Amino acid sequence: MSVATPPVLQRWLRIALLLLAAQVLALALQAVLLVHKERDLLVDITVARLGVDADEVRAQVLRDSAIGLRLAESRGLPRLLARQVLDDPQIAAVQVFDLDGSVRFAAGVPPGPVPAATVEAIGRARGEWFDAAALDGAAQLQVGRALIDADDKPAGGVLFTLHARHLAEQIAGAREAMLPRVAWTLGGVALALVPLLWLAAVGAKAWLTLRTRLLAAALLLAAGSSLALTLLTLPGFAGQIEPALESKAERVAAGLAGRVSHALALGIPFDRLVGVESYLQDSMARHPELLLLRLEGDGKAYEVRRAGEVDRTVAAPVTGADGNNLGLLLAGLDPGVAVRELRTVAADMAIVFLVAVVLFNEVLGAILSSGDAKAQAAAGTRHQRLGLARLAVFLLILSEELTRAFLPLHIAGLAGNVGLSPGTAVSLPISAYMASFALLTPFAGQWSARFGAARIFALGALLSAAGFGWALAGGGYGAFIAARCLCAAGYAVGTMAMQQHFLQVGGAGERTRSLALLVGAVQTAAICGAPVGGLLAQQFGSSAVFAAAAAFSLLALAVQKLDRSAGHGPRSATPQRLLPLLRIPPVRWSLLTAAMPIKLVLAGFLFYLVPVALRQEQYSSAAIGRAMMLYFVLVAASNPAASWLSDRYGWQRSLVTGGGLLVAAGGLAGLAATAGWLDGPAALMIGIATLGLGTGLSAAALQALLARHGAAAVVLLRTVERMGAVAGPLLAGSLLGLMAYGGVMAAIGAVMGVATLGFMLAGRQQRRVA
């Protein structure tokens, strides 16, 4: 080994820069997560405080309507609204409006009539509606709640307008405080970078490859910086939310003190109050940040408390009939709220962390392979030669997977009034996508053979970018379907071209291994894509994800242009005809009873039903992304073992059968949820896990079974699989109109079960014939 030459130094510099870039990206995203969390929490606490008032208005309207009064005729509202404005100095105005938005009662100084869009939004909201956007501009927070009458029919709504200058300042302060924290952390990262890389260069050479050592260094750095950022944030975070929690606790205490004062004013002696503990208990159950509620006065105290050390208490006076003070109502706050709330972002932070390391790893592969051209020419393994190509295909697939977790929800938002049932309206674009994918798959292989894989991959990346660009530009439901078809075309063309490329570069002896490289890239992209896409969608909206996806597609194109490895040129090939293969019974039956149904389950259950059902259960798109990630992780984990078993013992049929039965068994969880033995989200997770394991078990074995009949059979396999994927969302979408998602899950499982039984019977038949 020679002394450090400029090219080696240059390579280390590139690695260091790459590591730093990954850290900047990850820390920036994590900082944004923390700032968003703080903002959400501050707004939520304020909204929850107003929820107490909204409940009172709602109860009054219900009572009035039960005796036939219309909203406009309410007897109690004027007094109630006036009291609410008086009691809470932050409330600037309360307005109660009926269904057409005309304000019937108001107190305080309302900012103006209630806009039609607000009326509509409040009517649609499940709980409290609020408009946090106005916080930044007008320093106002508006919180609304739909009102219903005694027949559960909509009657109008109530809208609170809050003076929120202080809240807006708090949020701006939180944002500004984050910048120095990120800077400090990055400074630490920069300082640690040099010794860490030096350690990676010289340490543990005997046991670990350079790449593993670098990866370990990256992991260490990312873990350290995430931890440092969180610890730097915690004190400020706690300092910000404490006053908000305190003022909410004051509102609760004042409300309770008011009720007790009312009882005392009626003439009930303080020491003879009845049912105080259970009254306080009910209130505490609604406010999880309270640890203690205590009513004390005149030689007697009533108290309820939860386990835990009370941090601070707030107090409200309790008065008697003539307004004299008779006691105090104390509310004790839980000091652990800030830590607990930060813990809820831990999963999101961990995803960012994971993706940063994976991205680093992918790009690292490319750098290490292209670093030394001469060494590559001499000892160049396929692994090294394919580094950039792998990165390109990784980026292309990542762009597609980003949209996975939130796509059905995004479509549901677009499909407002297209005249289709909601289930079908959501499943149609997914199926159209799969259909476009299936149609183009056989052609893409032929084209890349004819025009060269490089050109065809470029075409695919451009098509994808155009599709995402179109989705970003909007244009309604129809345009969105078209945009999705473009994305599908890009994905199909791009991946098939890369498959050809990997096969060519791999050469005859290393075909399986280069394909494994490709599969690795596909799996890694799938594992990161869904959770990080869901996270981005939750924080920045779906437009941001479409923009990021378009950018990744273009980046894939750029990376591929850098790649100069051989094997991109046109190649003459006689395409093998596919249809005659269907006349061979083992091929036909394997396709129909194993290949098609498992992709039907994948697209119908995982890509359609899981996001829709989890959203129904109030999960965020980030959480949906993490749930979907489980599938990809399990496939990646079980696939190698299954491949080995399939190759070593030739257990192909048993593995396909076992995988199919496992997937079908997942449907039973849906049945259990329908019967009430299991809660819905747990059933979905069981379904995702069995689908992941089942797919992992059967995929390689199924391919091996068909590969016996030539390469064309594998192309046919992909095409038929994609037909299954077209049917899946349509089936699930139409079933969802008829039954709850547990039932749909069971039905999809049943389809898989029947198909697998068919596969077993066909196998027995063929053995008998043989």
Place this chain on the structure above:
Amino acid sequence: LRFLSFLLAMLLAAVSPIAAAAGSQPPFRITMLLFRGCEDACRGFQSYLRQHDIAAEVTLRDAAQDKPRIAGFVQEIQRTRPDLVVTWGTTVTQEVLGPWNAPDAARRLGGIPVVFMIVSDPVAAQVIEAAGKPRKNVTGTLYLLPVETQIKAARSYLPFKRVGYIVNPAEANSVSTRDELLRLAPAQGFELVQHSLPVSAGGAPDGSTLPQILDVLRSQKVDLIYQGPDSFLNSRREVLTDGALARQIPVFAAAEAPVKSARALFGVVNKYEDVGRFTAAQAMRVLRDKVRPEDIPIELPRNFSYLINLPVALQLGRYPPLKLLDVAEIVGVESGP
């Protein structure tokens, strides 16, 4: 000029309901047959029509507790043929409609729809055959809550083991309420202590024995007296509730009056005004929505009121729990929450 403009205004006012309905229909003609004047239910009925801008001509006929007068009202109805008849109370309803199985029942009003209200037990009064069996051209509203609901509501105020009940053998619904209480007692965990009012040879109950009965109930250590929907005891509510209060026994009432205008401690009731409004809503389904009366189920209004007589509570030293104070209507003080 002032007179002229007044005349013009009167003319406009007279025409306006018709003008408002612009060629659709004239105001509905409703006759209400009452027993004790136009009280809360009667007023609630009319205020519902007013608040919903329903053009209606309401004719009131009051029997003033004189049963024979009712026949004359029926003749008047046969002559004037209003769009709908509302009957108040068990007696009026029975006189107008007759028993459901009487041969001339259907012909009596010649197909004019009837809506009844404030009938304690329409099945026992033979107004209808059974809860689920409609009668042609007849619907109505209930006002008494199921006894079980009342017992549970009473328990949310105070615990009790022994419940005193005064049976009036002269009234069918007093006896049926007693039977219902006996049936509920084991499951609801209380013991029923019952005493009957003596009845004269002519079948009239004797109210003068009430103080003695209260003394016995007190010596038997009842925790609570349940005052059922009994017209006779309702008319003696002052004697009954004052006597109970003097003996430190709380009274739970199945109707509004003993709490509101006597000294019963509490009650869970449908207020007559709310029943009147609910009945008006039923009447509109017949008149405006053209639903056949027999297709409209005979129901209770869904909102009921928890009434607490606060001065009695303070005097007894039995204070209402805080949770109840949030929902209850406090009687005997100036303002609510």
